[in-house]
Amino acid sequence: MTPRWARPGPAALGVRGAALALAAAGLAHTLWRGVHDPGHALAFGALVTIGELARWGALPGEREPAPLGAAGALAYALLGRSDGEPTSHGALQVVAVLAAAQLVASVPQLARGDGPDADQVARRLLTVTFAAVCFQPLYNAGLCERWFGDGPYYAAFLLLLLGLTALCDAVLAALLLRARTLPRGSRAAPAPYGPFLRDELRALTGIGSAVCATGAVMALGVAAAGLWALPVLCVPLLLTQLSFRRFAAVRTTYRQTIASLARSTEIAGYTPHGHARRVAELCTAVGREMGLTGSELTVLECAALMHDIGQLSLVDPVPDGATALLPAAEQRRIALLGGAVVRQTGVDARVAVVVERQADPYREQPLSARIVRAVNAYDDLCGEGLSGPLGALEQLRLGTGHDYQPQVVESLARVLARGGLTPVPLG
Amino acid sequence: MKATRGAVRAHIGAVALGAALCASPALSPGAGTPWATLGLLAGLCLACELPGRFPFFSGSGPIGAGSFFPLLLTAALLLPPPAAALVAVPGSLVGRVDKPPAAARRIWRAAELALAVWAAARVHTLLGGPAALGGPAPGSPPDLPYALLPVCAATLAFSAVLALLDGSILLVAEHLPARRAWRGLLTRSLGPHLVHGLAGLMMAVLWNSSYGPPAALVVLLPMYISGWVFAQYHREHAAHRATIRALVQAVDIKDTYTRGHSERVGRASVLIAQELGMDRERVEVLRFAGILHDVGKLGVPTRVLRKDGPLTPEERRVIELHPEYGHEIVRGIGFLGEARAAILHHHERLDGSGYPYGLSGRGIPECARVVAVADAFDAMTSTRSYRRGRPVPVAVEELKRCAGTQFDPRMVRALARGLERHGWFGAVTADDTQLPPPRDAESAGPVPAPLSPRPDGTEGEGPR
Structure with a gap:
């Protein structure tokens, strides 16, 4: 990343500000009211932390460097019951757990001297909040149960919500990417928005859908089988992440070789x-x-x-x-x-x-x-x-x-x- | 040959018969086979196999049969053993096969998968797995930490049966010795199968829960996507290799004397590296070092490279820059690692009289010493337009003579050992058919063609 992008434009600043305000509100509310279902909060918080730590080894070409963190956070946002019993955490607690996990995960990074990418953290926070706000109030009011029951329709409803969340994430990501094309204070017209959004939407078919699927399955799996479902469900997603990482590695090498071949005429x-x-x-x-x-x-x-x-x-x-x-x-x-x-x-x-x-x-x-x-x-x-x-x-x-x-x-x-x-x- | 074919047929027949015997109880009237579940799972397996059959999908689907193993393991957990054995059959019978005879391979595949799934289901039932999976009613939640045990045992049984049968067909059809046939089969597949087993467990739990089969299928999506990415990885990997070859061919465009030289130096480097007992990764790096060692010739003016006849000192200096040019070209290719040093130093000599830096002895990187020997060996043994190649033993003698002053004796000995053990193919003959017959000094026009090895040393040509 060149230093030119280091100063964020108004769009990026807006996104970061909103995320910061949300995180503060979530943490304050949770501290004030106390934590519901502390066991689940701890388990999901740990999962997200571990998942976010995976950002470390990320290669430059990776679209979602921490899929496990994303899936865990989405699953917590959409968690309605556990082991058959209903849960009672609200949307703000989801935000608080995610923010706390992000903070803990960034400690080793800060210790090494390079902070996490603020845009990515903000994007994750806003996206998960969207899912939680769509689901938790509805569920806690008992409407979900009344409309969809506790069967296949409920699962379909979760998948639909995740689809919407993915769209929301793509819109945000395109916005942030586009904001990076303009140095602050420049008066020129920014690059058109459409191509960025199209790229992001296309990328959803890759790791994005794996993350959403795992998020949905984690929420359902915990509902059916309790917290033991979490580690079991991490395994397939980890495999997917591994494949993507290998793919990104070979792709990087390939680009380097092409660039070398291109440079040969210069030499x-x-x-x-x-x-x-x-x-x-x-x-x-x-x-x-x-x-x-x-x-x-x-x-x-x-x-x-x-x-x-x-x-x-x-x-x-x-x-x-x-x-x-x-x-x-x-x-x-x-x-x-x-x-x-x-x-x-x-x-x-x-x-x-x-x-x-x-x-x-x-x-x-x-x-x-x-x-x-x-x-x-x-x-x-x-x-x-x-x-x-x-x-x-x-x-x-x-x-x-x-x-x-x-x-x-x-x-x-x-x-x-x-x-x-x-x-x-x-x- | 005929006897082999008969033996293979008998072997396949026996395994198929065994599979049929295992599955037959499912068909008896009183078995209570859950046909709906069985049909759904078998249909899904079939759907996963179809993309391989039609060219329209072949670019997009995951390769191999790995993508539906989670489904098979789910079947082993959900169904009674005889019914589970049937799940893989339709998919295997229509799946893609790479080599003829197609029918025999399909039957073999169906039979071995049926047996493996049957064994897995059997083990799972014996350990009380089905009860641990829970059911749709509120009062019967899955017994999760315990359920992991039967699942892991079932996966182990699945892997073991598959490895056993895979090894046995290698033994019968390819006449491999027993140790080689089974070596690594189980250890290589157990890891991926355990992942598939865990995915299968969650599928089975969700399948049995109130959310039903559609929710269970969502578990498959990450697995399917990772298979798809894996296929793309392979494609990209192949493209990358082609690009490396293109780099070499770009050299060939400029320097037509040395066609095929790079590939052969790569092979000779591998030969030496293997004799020295290097690990696999390092051997691969040395292959690339050998293939790319002359890539710096891209930086040398074509006129100088193609010049017939003696070079002026000025031109020789230009040619001697090629290791540095080469290093500059491949500098940005991260995975080459050590190979970059080999490209820079492959013209150094042990006594310090080489170029570009005049390093000596241990100061020269090990891989550069390997490539130097491989380069000189191929330069001596291959036929160029202006001379015939020397026979391999003569070249080895020559290398041995120069060991200690120009080459590392350890590398020369390793090459000699490797040549004794594996032989050397295509050294002299590779280029005979493509190049014009050797030119004659008298009839070649104003510039006399060099009859002796070119004295410029650009290809590590002459131990002098």
């Missing part, structure tokens, strides 16, 4: 230093600005990283590696050579297509290739040193008749005006 002296990385970062920002999400963004990033790989086949380097200044036929030949290399790398075949078509006139290109072409030209032109960023943009605008798509160039201008590159969530 060979074909392209200027840092060119591939800069083009990849700008391309993803522009892609997000234009509404690309998920796998489309990944393809775009990969293609941008490897767009110059075809130059390895040249016996002599192009001056400064600036392919944008070569004759069109030569550009296309290098693009085709690059596509041939990319096809061997085992990445998505769409990446090779983008690399192959990067030098075509924009009307014949897929959108990703248009973005790569414009951004590559921008970086090449900036590197010339004569015109600088503004001159480079001007030249791109002059080329919108044939080479560069006007919308792409305008998106690029907006991204540059914002002065910040959009972070790409992994996974």
Whole structure:
């Protein structure tokens, strides 16, 4: 995380403030009124604490670094009975237990000098509060029992509530991510909200649904079998977390290897230093600005990283590696050579297509290739040193008749005006 | 061959007969088999197997049969043994098989799963498991800490029977010695099966509770998702390997002399590492070190790499930069670990006369010493366009001669041992068919083609 994001925008501040107020209210209320069912509060608090501790070994690409903590907290929010007996804790006690568990779990982290990510803690607190506020008052008033009974309909009701909670979480997460794209005080328009939300919603099918399912099953399992159900139900979720972690690890390695392959043209002296990385970062920002999400963004990033790989086949380097200044036929030949290399790398075949078509006139290109072409030209032109960023943009605008798509160039201008590159969530 | 096939058929037949005998009491009229539960569970198993059969789903479903083991164990806990044995049968009979003969493999799979589930259910019943699961009525809660015991015992029985049968078919069909056939089968599968068993226990408890089967199925979701992620992991892993190969092929684009060299150096490095008794992880790292040792040639101008004839001192200096370029390229790849040092130092010599840093003796990282020997060995034994490769024994003699000054004698001895034990394939022949016939010094035009090994030492070519 770059220091630029360290100062939160108004949206992030609002979320954190709300979470802080809620936690304070929950703790105060619980201290004032005393703890209902202390055994259960302790058991769930311990579960959440242990689950949150798992954040430690988290890799950068993980979407939910503490699934056990999330599932435990959701289960406590939706806990209506235990071992057949009804429970009596209210929504505020749920908030208090979660806040206390988060505090305890952050002690070792604080001791090491790096605090927990405030945004994630706030998000977890708000999401769980949403579930608890939807369920606990209804249950404690006896309405739940009257409407749904204690059978399959009750289970379906819990699942429905969890679905709503997941949606609420996705909305919050997208809001926080988007807030990070803007430095505080910037007046430029922030990145559009839609793509962030779409990404978050898509991610729900992964670990998100496993967390929700485990949360529901824990609530039901404890209702049917008592607290012994908790450790037994942790095991499958831990397995899921392990799989996700391994997947994130191999994915990180894979990205590193692709980046190395992309950097080889720089070391060979074909392209200027840092060119591939800069083009990849700008391309993803522009892609997000234009509404690309998920796998489309990944393809775009990969293609941008490897767009110059075809130059390895040249016996002599192009001056400064600036392919944008070569004759069109030569550009296309290098693009085709690059596509041939990319096809061997085992990445998505769409990446090779983008690399192959990067030098075509924009009307014949897929959108990703248009973005790569414009951004590559921008970086090449900036590197010339004569015109600088503004001159480079001007030249791109002059080329919108044939080479560069006007919308792409305008998106690029907006991204540059914002002065910040959009972070790409992994996974 | 024929005798083997007969024996395999007899073995499969016997196991299938055993399974049928175990399951048959369920079909007798007075057995009181709970057909609804049985049908639901069997249908779910079938549904889990189907994605593997249709290409439309094959990209998205979890691979292997692991995804429905929790269902089988649930069946073992919920149903009487003969009925439980039937649950796996429909799924196994339509499931995907990778190799022919399909029919025999399907029957074998159905029979072995039926027997394993039957054994698990039997053990569970003997330990009083069914009563511990509780029921829907308010007065019969599950007896939870105790219920764990029968479940673990049942899972153990399930794993043991599966391992026993898996080993037996290896013994009969592949003629593996008994110790190798069974080695590791049980220990490898017991952990995952215990997780499946615990999931099965919670499914069974919820199934019997007032919330009913739909709530129980939700337990499966995390298991299913972890199977799905696991499949994606494998796909990503394969893609990663392909990318590593692409890095190597990018070198081949530039330096056409050394095609296939990198892969073979990787293999020779593995050979040495195994002889030295390194653990598996380190052997893998050395494989990558060997494969990627020349990746720095990407940084050397193509003109210099492809030049025929003697190099000027200036050009030689440029080529001698390739270990450093290589280290720079792979610097960001975390998992390579030690291999990065090997790439940087594979041209160091024991007496300190190598490059880039002129390290000597123990100062050279161990893996770099391994790769240096592997590199020189392959450079000597492989055929290049300008000369034929030397026979393996000659190359080993040459390495032994230079051991102590250029190479670590320990690595040379390990290579010699490894070659004796496993042989060396494709050393001389690999490139014969792809490259043009050796050029003649007299007819090659203005620049005489080098007939002796190139004197630049770029491939660890000449022990001199």
